[in-house]
Amino acid sequence: MLQALHKLLTSSxxxxxxxxxxxxxxILRRDWFELWYQPKIDLKSKRLVGxxxxxxxxxxxxxxxxxxxxxxxxxxxDMLALTERVIxxxxxxxxxxxxxxxxxxxxxxxxxxALVKLPIARMLREERPRAVNxxxxxxxVTEDExxxxxxVANEIAEELRTVRCSLALDDFGAGxxxxxRLRQLPFSELKIDRSYVTDCNLDRVNAGLCETIVELAxxxxxxxxxxxxxxxxxxxxxxxxxxxxxxxxxxxxxMAKGQFVAAxxxxxxxxxxxxxxxxxxxxxxxxxxxxxxxxxxxxENTPKETRQVAAAxxxxxxxx
Ligand code: C2E
Ligand code: MG
Ligand code: MG
Numbered sequence: 001m002l003q004a005l006h007k008l009l010t011s012s013x014x015x016x017x018x019x020x021x022x023x024x025x026x027i028l029r030r031d032w033f034e035l036w037y038q039p040k041i042d043l044k045s046k047r048l049v050g051x052x053x054x055x056x057x058x059x060x061x062x063x064x065x066x067x068x069x070x071x072x073x074x075x076x077x078d079m080l081a082l083t084e085r086v087i088x089x090x091x092x093x094x095x096x097x098x099x100x101x102x103x104x105x106x107x108x109x110x111x112x113x114a115l116v117k118l119p120i121a122r123m124l125r126e127e128r129p130r131a132v133n134x135x136x137x138x139x140x141v142t143e144d145e146x147x148x149x150x151x152v153a154n155e156i157a158e159e160l161r162t163v164r165c166s167l168a169l170d171d172f173g174a175g176x177x178x179x180x181r182l183r184q185l186p187f188s189e190l191k192i193d194r195s196y197v198t199d200c201n202l203d204r205v206n207a208g209l210c211e212t213i214v215e216l217a218x219x220x221x222x223x224x225x226x227x228x229x230x231x232x233x234x235x236x237x238x239x240x241x242x243x244x245x246x247x248x249x250x251x252x253x254x255m256a257k258g259q260f261v262a263a264x265x266x267x268x269x270x271x272x273x274x275x276x277x278x279x280x281x282x283x284x285x286x287x288x289x290x291x292x293x294x295x296x297x298x299x300e301n302t303p304k305e306t307r308q309v310a311a312a313x314x315x316x317x318x319x320x
Contacts (some may be wrong), residue, residue, distance in 0.1 A: 007140060022057065022065065025073040029082055032057040032065075035089045039263075040107070040225060040247045040255040043239040049263070050105040052140070052247065053090045054254045055082065083114040088127055090137065093257055095129050102264040107138035107168060112145040115156050124163040136164030138189060143175035150184050157186030168225070173213060183220055190217045192243070194228025203232035211241045218242065 006077065010124065027033060034295070040050040057065040074082075090106045097104045128134060139160070146169070147153045157167055166187035169177075173196050177185075192213050200206040217224035226238045229248030238246060255263065301302065 022059075024070045024078040024082060027057040027065075027070060028078060028085070032059060033082075033085060033089075034058050034064075034256065035093065036254040036256055037093070037106075037260040038247055039252045039260075040245055041251045043214075043226075043235055043244060043246050048102070048104065049245055050107060050138070052107045052109075052254075053086060053093075054109070056254075056256075057087060057203060058089045065116070079111050080118055083108075083110050083118060084123070086110075087120065087123060091124075091127050091129060094134065095131070096101055096129060096257070097264055098129070098133075100265040102259050103133050103135060104264070105135040105138065107140050109170065110139045112141050112143060112147050112164070115139070115141070115147070116152065120165070121159045121163050124160075124165055128163065134164065136166065136167055136173045138168050140168045140170040140191065142170045143172050143177055145192075145223065146175075146185060148178065150181075153188045159196055169222075171227075172197075173209060179216070182216070187222060189223040189225060191225045191227050194248075197234060197238070198230070198247070199234070201231070201237040202318060207237060210238060210243065214238075214242045 022032075034054050034056050034057070036052040038054060039048050040052060041047065055067050055071075057070060059065065071079075086108050087110075090108050094104065094106055110120075124137065128137075160166070166188040167186060168191055169182075169185065169187045170191050171193045172190045173193040190213065192210060192303045196206050196209045196213070198206065200210045212226050223245065224243050226234075226243050226246040227248065229235050229238065229246045229250045231250060235246060235249075235250055252263070
C-alpha cells in the first residue's frame with residue numbers, strides 16, 4: 001500500500017515535454033498556463049514544510065510543455081506577465097490548500113528584473129490571503145541573476161518583508177557569488193544546486209561542497225534547502241551534514257495543483273506542525289529545559305538528604 005502511494009507521488013507519467021515550439025507570449029495569450037507544485041520536505045521528520053510552484057503549459061490536445069521549452073530567451077515583458085500570474089495564482093492556491101487543512105508556505109520563481117519592475121509588495125498587500133496563519137511567500141531568484149546594486153536589493157527585500165515575503169537564492173553554487181557578496185545579499189534561504197546534490201553520498205567533491213554550503217548558510221543564518229534529491233542515500237548524507245530541508249523526485253515530483261491538494265488532504269505528504277501546535281511544543285520544550293536546569297541546580301547545590309526529598313516530589317506537568 002505504502003509503496004503504491006509513493007509510486008503515485010513520484011511516478012514519471014507527469015513529466016512534461018521539453019521541445020514544444022511555442023513561445024511564452026503565446027502560452028499566456030492562449031491561456032495554456034498551469035502552476036504545478038513540488039513538495040519541500042523536512043529531511044528528518046519527512047514532513048511537508050513547503051512547496052515550490054513551477055510553471056507548465058497545457059496544450060489543447062492535453063500535452064504538457066515544461067519551462068525548459070519556453071522560458072529561455074522569453075521576452076522580458078512576457079516574463080513579467082508570467083511572474084504576476086504566478087504570484088496571484090500561488091496566493092489563491094494557498095487558500096485552496098488551507099481549505100483542505102494544510103497551511104503550506106509556497107515559493108515562486110521570479111526573474112530578478114521582476115523585483116525591480118513589478119510592484120510585488122503592493123500586489124501582496126492587496127491580494128494576499130487574509131487568514132492570520134498565512135505564512136507568507138518565498139520568491140526564488142537564481143544566483144546568476146542576482147542584482148548588482150546591493151542598496152536597491154536591500155531596499156526591495158525590506159519592503160517585501162513588510163508583506164511577509166522573503167527571498168531565496170536558487171541554484172546556489174551554479175553561479176559565481178563571492179562569499180563577501182553573499183553575506184551582503186538580503187536572502188533568507190539558500191537552495192543548493194542539484195548538480196552538487198547528485199551523488200553527494202558517493203562523490204567526495206560534491207559531498208564537500210554540500211557540507212561547505214550548509215556551513216556557510218548556517219553561519220549567515222540562512223535556511224538551506226537541497227534540490228534534486230533522488231536517492232535515500234543522498235537524503236541521508238545531506239541530513240548528516242546538517243541540511244534540514246530537501247526537494248526532489250525521491251519524495252515527490254512536481255504535480256498539478258489538484259493532485260497536490262489531493263495528496264495533502266489524503267496525507268500522502270504530511271504537513272508540518274501548524275503554528276499553534278508548534279508554539280505549544282516550543283513552550284513545552286522551554287518548560288522541559290527549565291526543569292532540567294532546576295534539577296541540575298538541585299543536584300549541584302543541595303545536600304544529599306534534601307536531594308532525596310526533591311527527587312520524590314512529582315515532576316511538573318506540562319500542557320500538551
Ligand atoms: P528551479 O527553480 O531550480 O526548479 C527545480 C527544477 O528541478 C524543476 O524543473 C524540477 O522539476 C526539477 N527537479 C526537482 N527535483 C528533481 C530531481 O530530483 N531530479 C531532477 N532531475 N529534477 C528535479 P522545471 O519545473 O523543469 O523547472 C526548471 C526551471 O525553470 C526552474 O528551476 C526555474 O528556474 C524555472 N522556472 C520554473 N517555473 C518557473 C516560473 O514560474 N517562473 C520563472 N521565472 N521560472 C520558472
Ligand atoms: Mg526554484
Ligand atoms: Mg533551483
